[in-house]
Amino acid sequence: MERASPAAIEPADRAQPTNYTFPLTVVTALFFMWGLLTSLNDILIPHLKSVYNLTYVQAMMVNLAFFSGYFLLSVPAGALIRRIGYKAGAVVGLAVCAVGAALFYPAATSVYALFLFALFVLAGGITILQVAANPYVTVLGAPATASSRLNLTQALNSFGTFVGPPIGGYLILSHISTVADPNHMTAAEKLAQAQAVQGPYLGLAATLAILAILFAVIRLPIIRDEDTGSVSGGSILKRKRLMLGVLAIFVYVGAEVSIGSFLINYMGDASIAGFTPEVGANYVAYYWGGAMVGRFIGSAVMRTVSPGKVLAFNAAVCIALLAATTFGHGHFAMWAVLAVGLFNSIMFPTIFSMSVHELGPQTSQGSGLLVMAIAGGAVVPVIQAQAADAIGLQPSFLIPAVCYAYILYFGAKYARMYVDVKAV
Numbered sequence: 232m233e234r235a236s237p238a239a240i241e242p243a244d245r246a247q248p249t250n251y252t253f254p255l256t257v258v259t260a261l262f263f264m265w266g267l268l269t270s271l272n273d274i275l276i277p278h279l280k281s282v283y284n285l286t287y288v289q290a291m292m293v294n295l296a297f298f299s300g301y302f303l304l305s306v307p308a309g310a311l312i313r314r315i316g317y318k319a320g321a322v323v324g325l326a327v328c329a330v331g332a333a334l335f336y337p338a339a340t341s342v343y344a345l346f347l348f349a350l351f352v353l354a355g356g357i358t359i360l361q362v363a364a365n366p367y368v369t370v371l372g373a374p375a376t377a378s379s380r381l382n383l384t385q386a387l388n389s390f391g392t393f394v395g396p397p398i399g400g401y402l403i404l405s406h407i408s409t410v411a412d413p414n415h416m417t418a419a420e421k422l423a424q425a426q427a428v429q430g431p432y433l434g435l436a437a438t439l440a441i442l443a444i445l446f447a448v449i450r451l452p453i454i455r456d457e458d459t460g461s462v463s464g465g466s467i468l469k470r471k472r473l474m475l476g477v478l479a480i481f482v483y484v485g486a487e488v489s490i491g492s493f494l495i496n497y498m499g500d501a502s503i504a505g506f507t508p509e510v511g512a513n514y515v516a517y518y519w520g521g522a523m524v525g526r527f528i529g530s531a532v533m534r535t536v537s538p539g540k541v542l543a544f545n546a547a548v549c550i551a552l553l554a555a556t557t558f559g560h561g562h563f564a565m566w567a568v569l570a571v572g573l574f575n576s577i578m579f580p581t582i583f584s585m586s587v588h589e590l591g592p593q594t595s596q597g598s599g600l601l602v603m604a605i606a607g608g609a610v611v612p613v614i615q616a617q618a619a620d621a622i623g624l625q626p627s628f629l630i631p632a633v634c635y636a637y638i639l640y641f642g643a644k645y646a647r648m649y650v651d652v653k654a655v
Contacts, residue, residue: 525576
């Protein structure tokens, strides 16, 4: 199979043999941080819903503000990275994330809209990191094992999402249970509740700033596009597999985020588990932790099994689990929806690597389109929220099931990709 390398790599030290272990290890820190930051939205949603007495649709504005940043900023982020390079792009992304996290301090003494603006800025930084880091990983090694390699690094992203909910639940949601009636809080009580986010997000801002400094000074291989000439927007849009992959990323992220956003409220239902928000936050960790475990398993499996086949199988299982949680009851329904995380695991990195495969000098453009599609995390949760307000939270889980049906189609269509390639 003929392959076009997406980028040219210039080792930081030409006197030494090229070894990508250290660069991959360093880049995993980026995956961990944006996983942690993204998972904290699952804590912010019930927290802000309680503080501001919001409907489900109003509370989902958290996701709308956060994930719309991907849609609006991914193309500029791609242009920025083509101009300054992948490493410098990661430094800028970390710095913007630090600013967004720091904005939570004044937001806690202001209005809900300022929280949403802070989330948008935070998402802008993560968008730059996504555009830089995902293609970086795909070219640091053999093309045949790109899916396996990206799954491995995304496992560290899942570790961030795994530790985020219990930490956020302890630092933020533990305050909710102290309020007897959230619907009748005084202005002073609301202010005290809102300020629970100040300490955790200031700590994140400091950590991100330190990471930005570290990335600026360490030596990493320099990645540049093979062809810096112009590539028309029309030509990239004619790449059928890429465009189908863009839609697959859109519905996948939408489904994953939507499920995670509703878990705490869902498990608080007396007919499901009746958990308090703080207890529910600990169980959300199982959802994201399953994704972490699944990515380690998937990284090994896809060295011998076609990524498309694994993707199609996992999507089919997700549909079955969501049907079980929609029509089931009690802890059975709860564990069914939590188990979706395990089978979500390989989806994003697999769809991403399959979509950019053989794009050659168009890889950075393709990466920008795929990152733009992460905006599905803004759209699908609002659709499910509208369904939850209209027909109830439990039946609304059929919305993400429809998303997985398309992913099943995408995986099955390209099930034979890489089957003639020996893993190296």
